[in-house]
Amino acid sequence: MEKVIVDCSTGEQTVVPLTPEEIAELEAAAAKAEADRIAAEEAEAAKQAEKEAIAAKLGLTKEELLKLLS
Amino acid sequence: MPATYTLIASNTLSSSAASVTFSAIPGTYTDLIIKYSARSDESASNTSLMDVTLNGSSAANYSVTRLRGSGISAASGRTSNQTYLYFGLNNGPSSTSNTFTNGEIYIPNYNGSANKCLSHFSAQENNQTEAYIDTNAGLRSVTDAITSVKLNCNGFNFVSGSSFFLYGIKNS
Numbered sequence: 001m002e003k004v005i006v007d008c009s010t011g012e013q014t015v016v017p018l019t020p021e022e023i024a025e026l027e028a029a030a031a032k033a034e035a036d037r038i039a040a041e042e043a044e045a046a047k048q049a050e051k052e053a054i055a056a057k058l059g060l061t062k063e064e065l066l067k068l069l070s
Numbered sequence: 071m072p073a074t075y076t077l078i079a080s081n082t083l084s085s086s087a088a089s090v091t092f093s094a095i096p097g098t099y100t101d102l103i104i105k106y107s108a109r110s111d112e113s114a115s116n117t118s119l120m121d122v123t124l125n126g127s128s129a130a131n132y133s134v135t136r137l138r139g140s141g142i143s144a145a146s147g148r149t150s151n152q153t154y155l156y157f158g159l160n161n162g163p164s165s166t167s168n169t170f171t172n173g174e175i176y177i178p179n180y181n182g183s184a185n186k187c188l189s190h191f192s193a194q195e196n197n198q199t200e201a202y203i204d205t206n207a208g209l210r211s212v213t214d215a216i217t218s219v220k221l222n223c224n225g226f227n228f229v230s231g232s233s234f235f236l237y238g239i240k241n242s
Binding site for chain 2: 004007009011022026033
């Protein structure tokens with residue numbers, strides 16, 4: 001993996017291989033991003049399930065409820 | 071483009087890279103603007119992030135307010151005492167092939183002695199049922215002049231063809 005550094009004073013562009021520490025940081029950030037995304041998807045799924053449960057209590061389909069609220 | 075915009079530096083990636091840093095930014099302008107067109111290689115993602123650090127610092131003094139919408143859903147949130155600013159860089163492998171998110175980061179008074187505020191806006195290019203727009207207010211609670219900006223692909227890589235342009239503005 002590499003990083004790009006653009007020196008604005010000279011215009012020079014350098015491609016630098018990441019150090020083992022930087023790779024470890026990236027891997028940690030990637031793992032956190034994945035965990036955050038899964039958490040967000042689960043939260044969204046729970047929210048949807050809650051809406052559908054309310055719709056079911058009212059005897060409506062999810063589509064009917066959405067139409068009513070639009 | 072207004073005549074007050076001056077291109078300071080740019081980069082178009084010829085191969086993927088984890089980050090792009092603009093260093094040694096001159097202090098001769100009033101504001102900075104970074105315009106980009108980028109895509110992440112984050113697997114299975116259509117909602118990737120980009121994180122930004124200033125002056126090489128990852129001290130916990132960044133805060134972000136985020137507003138985001140896809141055409142189907144919308145969300146808003148705020149985080150403080152972060153080690154970076156994070157913005158929506160949505161295009162990834164789950165997006166339409168060969169599409170990129172285009173965005174802009176505006177940094178007013180980057181050379182002044184106040185805390186550093188900035189704004190971000192991005193739009194996803196995507197031929198699917200959802201295409202995200204993200205808008206953010208960011209703050210770094212440090213008064214140092216900004217001399218470098220690092221755009222990091224949040225643990226992944228910006229793909230080849232992603233491009234980044236840094237402009238200075240005078241008399242804006």
